[in-house]
Amino acid sequence: MQDLYLPIKNLHMSLAMLSLAGFAIRAWWAINSSTLLQQRWVKITPHIVDTLLLTSAVLLMIILGQHPGNQNWILAKVIALVFYIGFGTLAIKRAPSKAGKILFLILAITTFSYIIGVAIAHHPASWLQLI
Numbered sequence: 001m002q003d004l005y006l007p008i009k010n011l012h013m014s015l016a017m018l019s020l021a022g023f024a025i026r027a028w029w030a031i032n033s034s035t036l037l038q039q040r041w042v043k044i045t046p047h048i049v050d051t052l053l054l055t056s057a058v059l060l061m062i063i064l065g066q067h068p069g070n071q072n073w074i075l076a077k078v079i080a081l082v083f084y085i086g087f088g089t090l091a092i093k094r095a096p097s098k099a100g101k102i103l104f105l106i107l108a109i110t111t112f113s114y115i116i117g118v119a120i121a122h123h124p125a126s127w128l129q130l131i
Contacts (some may be wrong), residue, residue: 076124
């Protein structure tokens with residue numbers, strides 16, 4: 001199982017970047033009221049990417065024997081993920097104004113950046129731990 005660690009980790013990181021890029025594009029379309037958001041593939045693709053992303057995360061936890069209950073940094077990532085999803089939903093679907101969508105887009109990207117910092121530092125202080 002250890003032989004799969006590096007390929008799964010690389011897949012996880014690639015899927016994370018793909019997920020962020022897809023989110024940013026969809027948020028941009030939402031801010032500009034684009035009809036592209038209504039296309040079927042735009043509604044389905046993020047679910048596929050994010051399911052694969054979460055699956056790779058679970059596989060990494062299994063391989064490493066780590067989980068949110070025994071690693072504070074993983075718990076921090078899970079909590080931040082919930083906030084990222086909430087901010088993302090507000091940015092794309094729920095915020096009633098263009099300014100609100102922009103605000104939640106910024107909050108979502110900031111939260112995503114925090115998650116990346118936690119993953120790199122293996123610490124809930126994220127990027128601050130690296131300074």
